Amino acid sequence: MNQEITREETIINKTKSNFPDFVKDAKIDRHLRLTITFDKDHLLEIAKWMREELGLDHLKGVAGIDFPTHKKLEVLYFLGSFSKPELQNLIVTLKAELPRDNPSIASAVSIWQSAHFHERETFEMFGVKFEGHPDLRKLLTLDNWEGPPPMLKDIKFPEIGQR
Amino acid sequence: MFLGEMYEGIKHIFKRTFTLKYPYQKQLLQKGFRGRHLLYLEKCTGCGICAWICPEKCISMVPVKKDKEYPQNPEMRFPQYWYARCCFCHFCTDYCPTGALDYTPDYELAEYDRELLLWSPERLSRQPTNVGTYQSVIHGNQGVTFEQVTKPKVLAHAADAQ
Amino acid sequence: MTSNPPTSNLTISKTDDSSTLDVSVGPQHPGSGHVRLLMRVDGDYIVSIDPEIGYVHRGCEKIAEYRNYVSNIPHLERPCIIDAIHLNWAYVLPVEELQRITVPPRGRYIATIAAEMNRIMSHLYWLAINAGVFSGHTTIFMWAFGDRDLFIELAEWLTGARLTYSFLPPGGPRRDLPSGFETKLTKLLNYFEKRLVEYDRIFFSNPLVIARAKGVGVLKREDAIKLGVTGPVLRGSGVEYDVRKIEPYGAYADLNFKIPTFQEGDSYARFLVRFEEMKQSISIIRQALEKIPKGPIARKAPLVAPEGEAVGRVESSRGEYTVMVMGDNSDKPYRVKIMNGSFRNLIALPYLIRNVHVADMPIIYGSLDYWPVEADR
Numbered sequence: 001m002n003q004e005i006t007r008e009e010t011i012i013n014k015t016k017s018n019f020p021d022f023v024k025d026a027k028i029d030r031h032l033r034l035t036i037t038f039d040k041d042h043l044l045e046i047a048k049w050m051r052e053e054l055g056l057d058h059l060k061g062v063a064g065i066d067f068p069t070h071k072k073l074e075v076l077y078f079l080g081s082f083s084k085p086e087l088q089n090l091i092v093t094l095k096a097e098l099p100r101d102n103p104s105i106a107s108a109v110s111i112w113q114s115a116h117f118h119e120r121e122t123f124e125m126f127g128v129k130f131e132g133h134p135d136l137r138k139l140l141t142l143d144n145w146e147g148p149p150p151m152l153k154d155i156k157f158p159e160i161g162q163r
Numbered sequence: 164m165f166l167g168e169m170y171e172g173i174k175h176i177f178k179r180t181f182t183l184k185y186p187y188q189k190q191l192l193q194k195g196f197r198g199r200h201l202l203y204l205e206k207c208t209g210c211g212i213c214a215w216i217c218p219e220k221c222i223s224m225v226p227v228k229k230d231k232e233y234p235q236n237p238e239m240r241f242p243q244y245w246y247a248r249c250c251f252c253h254f255c256t257d258y259c260p261t262g263a264l265d266y267t268p269d270y271e272l273a274e275y276d277r278e279l280l281l282w283s284p285e286r287l288s289r290q291p292t293n294v295g296t297y298q299s300v301i302h303g304n305q306g307v308t309f310e311q312v313t314k315p316k317v318l319a320h321a322a323d324a325q
Numbered sequence: 326m327t328s329n330p331p332t333s334n335l336t337i338s339k340t341d342d343s344s345t346l347d348v349s350v351g352p353q354h355p356g357s358g359h360v361r362l363l364m365r366v367d368g369d370y371i372v373s374i375d376p377e378i379g380y381v382h383r384g385c386e387k388i389a390e391y392r393n394y395v396s397n398i399p400h401l402e403r404p405c406i407i408d409a410i411h412l413n414w415a416y417v418l419p420v421e422e423l424q425r426i427t428v429p430p431r432g433r434y435i436a437t438i439a440a441e442m443n444r445i446m447s448h449l450y451w452l453a454i455n456a457g458v459f460s461g462h463t464t465i466f467m468w469a470f471g472d473r474d475l476f477i478e479l480a481e482w483l484t485g486a487r488l489t490y491s492f493l494p495p496g497g498p499r500r501d502l503p504s505g506f507e508t509k510l511t512k513l514l515n516y517f518e519k520r521l522v523e524y525d526r527i528f529f530s531n532p533l534v535i536a537r538a539k540g541v542g543v544l545k546r547e548d549a550i551k552l553g554v555t556g557p558v559l560r561g562s563g564v565e566y567d568v569r570k571i572e573p574y575g576a577y578a579d580l581n582f583k584i585p586t587f588q589e590g591d592s593y594a595r596f597l598v599r600f601e602e603m604k605q606s607i608s609i610i611r612q613a614l615e616k617i618p619k620g621p622i623a624r625k626a627p628l629v630a631p632e633g634e635a636v637g638r639v640e641s642s643r644g645e646y647t648v649m650v651m652g653d654n655s656d657k658p659y660r661v662k663i664m665n666g667s668f669r670n671l672i673a674l675p676y677l678i679r680n681v682h683v684a685d686m687p688i689i690y691g692s693l694d695y696w697p698v699e700a701d702r
Contacts, residue, residue, distance in 0.1 A: 216395055299475060
């Protein structure tokens with residue numbers, strides 16, 4: 001048990017020492033779950049270091065969370081590792097905060113190819129523009145959907161009556 | 164060249180068939196099958212937990228005709244089910260604090276008019292009418308058949324469907 | 326028609342080349358759910374493919390923010406309804422982590438038995454439709470659905486419903502094993518083991534199936550890791566990764582089972598991974614029925630969840646199913662994010678179906694076991 005806790009703490013210490021300015025917060029949620037909050041302009045450097053030095057070689061998903069009262073959008077990247085046995089049961093969450101009007105962040109497709117469809121979905125659901133994505137268009141909604149991004153908290157849907 | 168595979172397929176001509184001839188043969192339903200709900204009017208207190216937990220929001224609390232006194236329900240509110248929306252998860256049955264709702268084996272609820280799918284509390288308190296008759300039996304290598312277990316009849320209580 | 330197949334790169338190639346013909350599999354083909362595959366064809370070779378998804382999108386994650394934690398269970402088990410226990414369990418694990426409750430051991434064993442029965446049912450559906458009907462083998466379609474109905478009858482006895490179980494609210498399963506359940510389940514497993522031998526002889530060792538599936542749609546090990554695929558697609562390419570072994574949940578820490586892995590990475594290897602997984606599931610259920618302890622099955626759970634984020638995952642039939650739940654001290658979740666096997670394997674469709682014959686497309690599509698409703702949510 002002691003050895004595994006130091007493994008998570010090792011990752012936190014290495015991240016903080018390598019990027020002292022860009023990493024805002026790094027904490028252990030529980031055994032096997034880490035969350036690292038970073039500055040959104042330096043995604044590519046941190047991501048490349050995580051893939052090559054730490055060995056987190058795939059992306060499980062990209063999520064967006066809307067906080068209208070705090071006027072920010074959060075984008076989360078869930079990372080895992082297939083090739084390193086000692087990291088296989090960790091899930092590392094990278095968090096970035098974006099302003100709510102005109103959110104944009106660099107695309108992680110050049111580092112993790114699995115981000116292709118995940119970023120398309122976050123683009124159409126939250127309006128986040130991923131710069132450098134080869135094919136950013138709508139994925140799940142209707143082809144002629146012109147309305148606001150659906151997953152934002154202040155969207156108004158028509159009322160449907162209930163008997 | 165394909166003799167092994169063809170033998171596998173052809174030998175099934177001589178095994179028993181595996182088809183239940185619905186609606187003349189119906190499947191046996193064990194106790195606790197999630198069909199339509201049975202409401203015990205003398206136990207319901209009108210708390211509304213069933214309406215709160217319903218995932219599809221198909222339960223609403225309505226008053227019933229005052230032809231019988233229900234002292235445990237001072238506001239005379241009983242649940243009414245809109246079966247066009249119900250997903251038959253029976254969280255209402257499990258979360259009811261007094262046990263006023265029960266499972267029944269009724270699942271043939273189709274109607275010709277949509278309005279008839281709105282079941283009032285009195286209609287929900289009527290006894291169930293369906294009972295299963297055939298259950299599957301595995302005969303080792305000879306396959307699967309169905310044998311008759313109970314004869315169709317009107318039940319006295321939902322728990323008798325066993 | 327060219328003699329060498331033409332080449333194209335990984336991402337969706339938008340060729341305006343007039344030498345290719347656009348053939349639409351669809352407009353929305355019903356293969357376990359609606360999806361459109363726009364193929365660009367040059368003679369008998371598919372140059373590239375563009376999957377258009379979203380025909381079954383209904384805003385699952387948005388609706389989940391308007392329902393309380395228990396009401397969300399029938400809603401969030403619907404994306405892949407033939408695999409309902411796994412989806413239910415994947416949502417309930419982070420909720421239980423937020424609310425800080427643990428399920429008693431007997432409840433965990435009952436959930437494991439139900440989950441492995443569900444894995445067998447889901448693989449039988451895959452065998453009938455995706456591997457059988459898509460390749461033209463209708464006998465295995467009839468046999469697999471017939472045997473699946475026997476498992477559905479037992480699941481109906483255990484939970485009350487044939488397919489839409491809603492069996493695991495936060496705190497533990499809703500019902501205990503009925504009396505007589507173990508005997509009937511053991512009898513069914515003995516019968517099913519003999520049927521698997523017959524399936525092997527008529528389908529998996531059939532020279533026609535081997536000729537169509539061997540060497541087709543090869544996904545090499547390094548590409549599987551780079552693309553982030555999961556489930557039997559990953560295990561068919563040589564990566565031994567199963568959530569039941571690396572992060573055991575339920576009763577899997579006490580049970581012995583193997584993870585079938587094959588090195589070739591072609592469609593036939595992916596077929597065999599699911600076939601062997603069915604055999605391992607039989608062995609897991611037998612061990613769980615022997616070792617199940619006595620005691621309570623569930624704890625009472627609160628109706629609200631405190632603030633925080635939790636990430637939980639299970640190994641569903643199609644891959645690693647990860648759910649993130651964010652609570653905000655109320656009875657409704659603030660955000661539910663679902664990352665499932667079908668959506669992660671979607672990147673493999675345009676990657677594998679390049680420079681292949683048109684007749685190879687159903688085999689590759691079937692071997693990936695793509696479930697459009699789950700991917701679209």
